Amino acid sequence: MLSKLLQTSSSKPKQLKKLHALVLTSGFSIKNSLLTQLLENLTLVGDMCYARKVFDEMHKPRVFLWNTLFKGYVKNNLPFESVLLYKKMRDLDVRPDSFTVVSMLSACGQLGSLETGKEVYDRARREGIDCNIIVENARLDMFLKCGSTEEARVLFEEMEQRNVVSWSTMIVGYAMNGDSDEALALFNMMQNQGIRPNYVTFLGVLSACSHAGLVDEGKKYFGIMARSSDKSLEPRKEHYACMVDLLGRSGLLEEAYEFIKSMPLEPDAGIWGALLGACAVHGEIKLGQKVADVLVETSPDIGAYQVLLSNIYAAAGKWHCVDKVRSKMRKLGTKKVAAYSSVEFDGQLHYFNRGDKSHPQTKAIYEKLEEVLKKIRSMGYVPQTRSVFHDVETEEKESSLSHHSEKLAIAFGLINGRVEDPIRVMKNLRTCDDCHVFAKFVSRVTSRDIIMRDKNRFHHFRNGVCSCREFW
Numbered sequence: 001m002l003s004k005l006l007q008t009s010s011s012k013p014k015q016l017k018k019l020h021a022l023v024l025t026s027g028f029s030i031k032n033s034l035l036t037q038l039l040e041n042l043t044l045v046g047d048m049c050y051a052r053k054v055f056d057e058m059h060k061p062r063v064f065l066w067n068t069l070f071k072g073y074v075k076n077n078l079p080f081e082s083v084l085l086y087k088k089m090r091d092l093d094v095r096p097d098s099f100t101v102v103s104m105l106s107a108c109g110q111l112g113s114l115e116t117g118k119e120v121y122d123r124a125r126r127e128g129i130d131c132n133i134i135v136e137n138a139r140l141d142m143f144l145k146c147g148s149t150e151e152a153r154v155l156f157e158e159m160e161q162r163n164v165v166s167w168s169t170m171i172v173g174y175a176m177n178g179d180s181d182e183a184l185a186l187f188n189m190m191q192n193q194g195i196r197p198n199y200v201t202f203l204g205v206l207s208a209c210s211h212a213g214l215v216d217e218g219k220k221y222f223g224i225m226a227r228s229s230d231k232s233l234e235p236r237k238e239h240y241a242c243m244v245d246l247l248g249r250s251g252l253l254e255e256a257y258e259f260i261k262s263m264p265l266e267p268d269a270g271i272w273g274a275l276l277g278a279c280a281v282h283g284e285i286k287l288g289q290k291v292a293d294v295l296v297e298t299s300p301d302i303g304a305y306q307v308l309l310s311n312i313y314a315a316a317g318k319w320h321c322v323d324k325v326r327s328k329m330r331k332l333g334t335k336k337v338a339a340y341s342s343v344e345f346d347g348q349l350h351y352f353n354r355g356d357k358s359h360p361q362t363k364a365i366y367e368k369l370e371e372v373l374k375k376i377r378s379m380g381y382v383p384q385t386r387s388v389f390h391d392v393e394t395e396e397k398e399s400s401l402s403h404h405s406e407k408l409a410i411a412f413g414l415i416n417g418r419v420e421d422p423i424r425v426m427k428n429l430r431t432c433d434d435c436h437v438f439a440k441f442v443s444r445v446t447s448r449d450i451i452m453r454d455k456n457r458f459h460h461f462r463n464g465v466c467s468c469r470e471f472w
Contacts, residue, residue, distance in 0.1 A: 043072025070103035079107035109145035112426035144173025172204035180212035206242035248278025341405035376441035384434035
């Protein structure tokens with residue numbers, strides 16, 4: 001009876017919690033079976049806090065139950081919790097399997113934790129865990145999400161077995177890292193070898209075109225999908241969002257807007273959001289306001305879109321409009337997501353917020369930052385105060401900019417680690433114009449490579465040049 005109730009309540013979090021109390025009164029022989037079903041349902045609806053509570057009540061859970069929780073953490077963008085759970089699993093001498101390794105590599109990819117990912121994989125090999133093609137594809141994805149394209153390519157070339165997932169992972173990874181030429185070259189190689197692309201492959205191809213501003217090529221590949229007799233290649237909302245992003249970032253804002261209106265699918269927040277982001281890049285107020293109105297009506301709980309509109313007004317100096325947007329945000333109860341950056345050193349992730357002074361090395365970090373700022377100013381660095389969306393004096397804007405989380409993370413990287421190793425910074429939001437310029441100058445003056453992953457893509461800084469070629 002309880003098993004049937006769990007099945008019918010699989011998508012209802014409140015009912016699942018009520019059923020939990022009944023499960024606990026069941027006999028020992030069936031309690032673990034019911035808890036297993038309850039755990040799976042909770043991870044599916046994203047209630048990971050309650051899922052962990054259920055897991056902790058289990059008596060000596062078997063490895064597949066650990067894997068259920070790992071998978072849930074990764075699916076719900078809680079990779080750090082997955083890493084902590086893995087450490088607990090190891091402390092309890094529970095032997096992982098290949099599914100554990102896949103989840104952990106995925107978690108490390110989300111975190112940008114390259115050292116931990118390598119350690120997990122190497123330990124799995126030493127312990128004789130089956131590192132099949134699924135594991136190798138996850139490892140490939142982890143390298144790419146950490147910005148290590150060269151290591152990923154070596155692994156790809158050495159793989160004894162490759163499938164469409166392997167090829168698609170590389171193409172998507174190259175696109176994400178700003179190497180559009182390699183992404184498209186690999187796509188052509190894939191076709192020449194008779195490997196049938198899937199919808200993920202084309203997503204990578206369109207993303208590569210978007211990041212490089214290859215409008216004609218993007219239209220060509222989208223047309224191939226749209227005209228294909230293969231229903232599995234029929235463009236999905238993600239592909240439409242890529243096309244909107246491509247047109248919008250290339251300055252073809254009206255064409256992008258008309259493209260959305262002509263879609264055979266109902267445009268979602270991701271598609272409208274892509275156009276609003278392009279409006280922010282090009283300072284297009286009129287269309288941006290129109291798009292923001294649509295988003296507020298369809299997705300009022302997503303504050304990021306209101307923040308984008310506020311930024312568009314602020315960049316144009318329309319502070320009264322900024323105040324109106326922020327007032328509306330307060331009425332709707334929407335909040336701006338706090339920005340943070342992380343950098344890995346010696347297997348540990350170090351997190352920084354703007355103006356953060358909680359790190360044990362705070363004094364050394366700020367001293368290094370001031371030292372670097374002094375050097376790059378003498379080389380021509382001028383703070384991009386347009387990035388500060390407050391109606392304050394220039395001096396105050398520059399002070400606010402100088403302590404952004406990316407800068408603190410880079411300063412930490414400069415005083416730690418080996419000179420020959422790149423500094424890998426992971427940002428949860430889009431990096432600002434000033435931090436982008438700052439990283440270019442720092443890479444030049446320190447001869448250190450800086451790899452920065454923000455919400456949208458990677459930026460590889462080397463000798464004062466960024467891989468994005470200023471198209472981002």
